[in-house]
Amino acid sequence: MGVFAWLKGTKIVNKFELKVAWRHLLTSHGQTELTVGAVAVGVLLVVFLSSLINGLQVGLVEDVVGSIPHVIVEAASHEAKPLWQMPGNGGNAGAVITKVEKMSSQKQKISEWRRMCETISMIPGVQSAAPSAVGSGFASRGAKNVGAVIFGVDPAEELKVKSFAARFVQGDFSKIDQQNVAIGIKMADDLGANIGSRIRVTSNEGVTQTFRVAALFDMGIENANEAWVYVGLSAAQGMLKIGKDITTINVRGRDLFSANRIANQIRTFTSLKVSSWMESNKAFLDTLKAQNSAALIIQTMTLLASAFGVASVMIVFVVQKSRDIGILKSMGATATQIQKIFMLEGLGVGVGGALLGSAIGTGLCFIVQNTFLPGETFGGKPATLVPMAWDFKYVMAASLVAVVVGLMSSVIPARRASKLDPVEAIRHG
Amino acid sequence: MDKRKMPVVKTVGISKRYGEGVGTWALRGVNFDVAPGEFVAIVGASGSGKSTLLNMIGALDQPTSGAVYINGQNTSYLDENALAALRGDTLGFIFQFHYLLNEFSILENALMPFSIRKGGPSRDDRQWVEELFCRVGLQDSMHCRPKQLSGGQQQRGAIVRALANRPKVVLADEPTGNLDSRNGAMVFDLLRELNTTFGTGFVLVTHDDRLAREAARIVAVEDGRIVANYCVEEVEREASQLRHSEK
Incomplete structure (x- = not known):
């Protein structure tokens, strides 16, 4: 409710829009839980995968760089x-004889x-x-x-x-x-x-x-x-x-x-001759970059799947609420107000999913991070079940993306809701 | 024109066609007006165009031709937001089913117009709505959700919602159509009482001729045209005079 309170303070939305959106979310007969769950799974995967990839990379880099300096200066x-x-031009220029x-x-x-x-x-x-x-x-x-x-x-x-x-x-x-x-x-x-x-x-x-x-x-x-x-x-x-x-x-x-x-x-x-570990291990760094790109693609796909999930449930939600929309319009609600209600619902789903996904993702990371394999090491440290390196910035980034995904997924359903003909909505809603 | 006598709602030759090309004409050149505080019943067979007429004068739909004036404003020239404002400030709606929002108590439903238009009800608004709930006999149930109430109670809750923003005219589409005869009569009596007490105008679409006769004016619609428009009191007076003269 904190985000809703903040939004109310900004005057971007009013009490009516917040109240209707909040009640819709609370009384959606499982749809809210479903959409929040879809976003949460996306966030969870992003947090977990980022921590996993980072953990693997930290371990690998430790293995590669731990025993060498970052920069070597030699005579x-x-x-x-x-x-x-x-002397000469073109292909002969500077030719050593x-x-x-x-x-x-x-x-x-x-x-x-x-x-x-x-x-x-x-x-x-x-x-x-x-x-x-x-x-x-x-x-x-x-x-x-x-x-x-x-x-x-x-x-x-x-x-x-x-x-x-x-x-x-x-x-x-x-x-x-x-x-x-x-x-x-x-x-x-x-x-x-x-x-x-x-x-x-x-x-x-x-x-x-x-x-x-x-x-x-x-x-x-x-x-x-x-x-x-x-x-x-x-x-x-x-x-x-x-x-x-x-x-x-x-x-x-x-x-x-x-x-x-x-x-x-x-x-x-x-x-003096100066070389960095990055220059000396270019192939290794390229591998890390490829790994990062692969992880980014997987994470993007996951969040996109969440976005489509949210959008489709929201569209169903709009259809279910058609009559209510018509009634609200008959009472003087504008198309903009209706649009804001459904976008607030998307935002609520995003925030809920971000909180839930972050909590579960972080919990999972800590469980895995603290499950050690006896007698094995990775990156010079005791090896865990899977190498993890959880970072708060992953949670922040995934949550931010989830909120944006929730909001953006609701744009089309919200526009559809705002354009509903009140007569048709009331008659056939 | 004296504002007190100016019609709250007036239609000038409105027609409505559904579908492309020849389509189906639901209304054909209808002229109709409602004076402040008037209680009008629109009667007609199913598909005669009475609900379409109600939607036009409620600014929920736009005519294919002709003009609808609400509070003297031609609705054809108003944008969507202005139409919403006009509906919120001038009109109230009652439907065949209560159509209360199930997520809210009936009190919250009734206060909804204030939330929409003003961000929330004032203390006076709340007192007024609570008074309305007392009038309709729902003072003990106003914190209930619609699903916790009977059909008659739900419709009375919808009537309070329609009257909450002190509209000049309440447009009611078959408000008793979904109720048994006892509850139907009760709701109709309530509308009459509210009309008399608060001077709110009512335009009532009904199939029930018996209820329609209780209205001050009856408008009969057939094939999209008004075929009769008469004041019940005048007709009765004329009938009475006729009976006297026959004697």
Whole structure:
């Protein structure tokens, strides 16, 4: 009744129109319940599907992005410049006539990284920027050797740029330093190592250092579990022979999908190589977009079906109320008043359906969200029956659409009611 | 013209044809008027055009040709909203069936014209309607829904609704047609009493010649034409004089 009271206050409708509409809705012998139910099912599905799709995407994105930073800033590789290019027009313009060989042996590093980290941190939307020294090598224990990607990080800083704390299945990531290392579960399996075991890590620069395994992780990615080795930043700097420099700055934005904007802003003040997770995972993002489009189509169809349901019941309602319409007209009711009565009924159905659908949809989401599958994880968190990520904005959006659907579905029946000939309506109503 | 004597409703040569082409003529050149406070009965066989005439003078339908004047206003020149206003302010309707809105009590039904026209009844309006309910003997049932009442009570509720907005003329289409003879006579007597007490004009369409004779004026319709239009009192006076002269 709150919406009706508000409408009355706006003077768009008067007490008579509100009263007749309200009484019609209350005494419709099941038709109100039917139409409100149709809208509620639409809203319920939109809320549930949105939460489901969002839950799936959050889980997938967590799996893909959780173990990588949103933006990576690396030292630009030194590209050899051709000495001469052929001048010309059209297809020959800018044709390179000198073969360029990549210089792979030269180590790329960032010297002024502290200042760079501070500058990046000041970009709006950036949550944190952390230094990292990354290089290749291998890890060994006894006679067993496996290839390794060495990440030298400050664990506290690294946890600020990657949301992977939950992926450490044993030990304590914060303990990694000059003597302690974190490795993947696959590497630990391959080397026969466990927490407290000692392993040797040798960089491609030929520096070997012995570490104690302080933590084991499961990133959900085979390659990472097999080859990633986290050591202290200074240990990596020594092993990679880069002195006090670093190779990479990892950046985390407050919003996952602001990565491209942040990357572009970093590009404006540095010649370093900048890449965002969105640029590196374009195919994945395209899949998410396709999934969103599919969900949108399903939701639109659902609401359209609700709209047709409401419209058809409203038309039947108008036919049933024909005589009443004729009587009201004989008492001086105008066509506009009659139209408003039936549009108010549509609005009432929309509001009722939105409230009911939101309540049931939200309840369902919370039930599913809190039903866990024992021993399984998704997105680094305990797996639920179906991954859900309920958001109030879905309820608001679905409710708003439902109210509009209710109102719009009543337009044609309301116009039909307003145009009824009172004589015919009274005689044949 | 003196407004007190000006007809509340007047038709000038109205005709009504239903259907395309030749169609069916329901009314043919009808001239008719109702003075303030007059009680007129329209009689005629089924299909003679009496209900069509009532719809025309109630501005519920428009004539094919001719003009209908209500309160001096030619209804042909009024838009839908103005016609609705004219109906709401000047006329009251009673139908063969009560046609009260079942979702509302009969009191709410009777107050409906005020809600439609003014957004709601004033204290005076409410008092007036309650007085009407007392007059028709429904003071104890006015908060009941129509379905909780008998046919006679429902029709009396409909009469209160028709009179609620103090109309100049009440148009009643077979108001006793759906009632037994006792209730029919009761309703008719009530209409006469309200006509006498409040000076409200009544135009009554009826099949019942016995009831029609109780009206001040009788208009007979046949094949869409008025074939007789006479004042009952004058006829009776003339008949009486005739009887005296014969003696």
